[in-house]
Amino acid sequence: MHIILLETRKYANKFANMQYFHYLCRLNHTTVIMTIKEKIESLLSQVADLQAANAEQVEALRIKYLSKKGQVTELFNEFREVPKEEKREIGQALNQLRQAYEARINELRELAEASGAKAATDELDLTRTPDPIALGTRHPLSLVREQIIDIFSRVGFTVAEGPEVEDDNHVYSLLNFAPEHPARDMQDTFFIEKEIGVQKPSDILLRSHTSSVQTRVMLSQEPPIRVLCPGRVYRNEAISARAHCFFHQVEGLYIDKNVSFADLKEVLLYFAKEMFGPETQIRLRPSYFPFTEPSAEMDISCDLCGGKGCSFCKGTGWVEILGCGMVDPNVLESCGIDSKVYTGYAFGLGVERITNLKYRVKDLRLFSENDVRFLQQFEGC
Numbered sequence: 001m002h003i004i005l006l007e008t009r010k011y012a013n014k015f016a017n018m019q020y021f022h023y024l025c026r027l028n029h030t031t032v033i034m035t036i037k038e039k040i041e042s043l044l045s046q047v048a049d050l051q052a053a054n055a056e057q058v059e060a061l062r063i064k065y066l067s068k069k070g071q072v073t074e075l076f077n078e079f080r081e082v083p084k085e086e087k088r089e090i091g092q093a094l095n096q097l098r099q100a101y102e103a104r105i106n107e108l109r110e111l112a113e114a115s116g117a118k119a120a121t122d123e124l125d126l127t128r129t130p131d132p133i134a135l136g137t138r139h140p141l142s143l144v145r146e147q148i149i150d151i152f153s154r155v156g157f158t159v160a161e162g163p164e165v166e167d168d169n170h171v172y173s174l175l176n177f178a179p180e181h182p183a184r185d186m187q188d189t190f191f192i193e194k195e196i197g198v199q200k201p202s203d204i205l206l207r208s209h210t211s212s213v214q215t216r217v218m219l220s221q222e223p224p225i226r227v228l229c230p231g232r233v234y235r236n237e238a239i240s241a242r243a244h245c246f247f248h249q250v251e252g253l254y255i256d257k258n259v260s261f262a263d264l265k266e267v268l269l270y271f272a273k274e275m276f277g278p279e280t281q282i283r284l285r286p287s288y289f290p291f292t293e294p295s296a297e298m299d300i301s302c303d304l305c306g307g308k309g310c311s312f313c314k315g316t317g318w319v320e321i322l323g324c325g326m327v328d329p330n331v332l333e334s335c336g337i338d339s340k341v342y343t344g345y346a347f348g349l350g351v352e353r354i355t356n357l358k359y360r361v362k363d364l365r366l367f368s369e370n371d372v373r374f375l376q377q378f379e380g381c
Helices: 002-047 055-066 071-081 084-123 140-153 211-220 261-276 329-334 351-359 372-378
Strands: 165-167 191-193 204-206 225-234 246-256 282-289 292-301 318-327 343-350
Touching (some): 055 084, 140 225, 140 246, 211 225, 246 261, 261 282, 261 292, 261 318, 261 343, 282 318, 318 351
Antiparallel strands (some): 246 343
């Protein structure tokens, strides 16, 4: 009987220990579940607060949370101890947690890349020319134009400018051009607004000479007048080595009391010697222009042959450079200046023509083609 009682107690204790063991297992599982859930909730609350200023910080966050030893990855290791009946719920929560961290870290990576690209762009001046910076040169026409202005400014001329888009009145009518003059035809002038077959002072055109600036000055100023009118002009001509549809002129006008042809000759001789050298000679040949009377064309002695004759001057020893003359009284009266009190002279020269003579350029088209090989020849001029 005593032996039976001992055996009964033995089995009772063993049963009690097993119950206690199962109790401890259930308690441990509950603790594991509660711990994982708390960690998941804690990590989820931190996702939105993750910040990174650059790619290095983004990589540090990835290692902290998603690497093999990251906090999110460690929760998947603890997931093995979760009871079977809880695995589905905990597993879904863990997957959502990992997806949330992956999405946030990818978002931070894109922001960091965009910020880095913007910073690189901000630091790069896209308007800057590449190194080494090549020094430019002044255009030969600009060089000659400024030299012409400088020479005439020494004898009292000042610069006056006007619009390139003009009306017929300032370009032709006030300058004594006859209604049937060929220059007023469409085959010679670029008209912008014109009634076919009818000549009107209001016709709009591209000026064919800078004399239109002279008429504007005479209409707006009282004598004495001493102006120089540089600018671009346009004519309806076929483009070739000797002609172009646009070119540059410098015209001069001097109006005062007792101005004579001798004054004109002295000014032009001074200009020729200053531009082409002190040995340069000039000659004036009778010519015709609607706005001057008498009119003349001026030649200079060829500096290539010294006046002996060569292919450049066609054996004459002389080269034409400009037209000139005394201002026609009709022009003075049209502009409101009393021709009985005042007289004056005018001259006009082509900048391209002077540049050709000065630098031996044989093709007018080179001035407007922007060929760097041509322009580089004027470095240091």
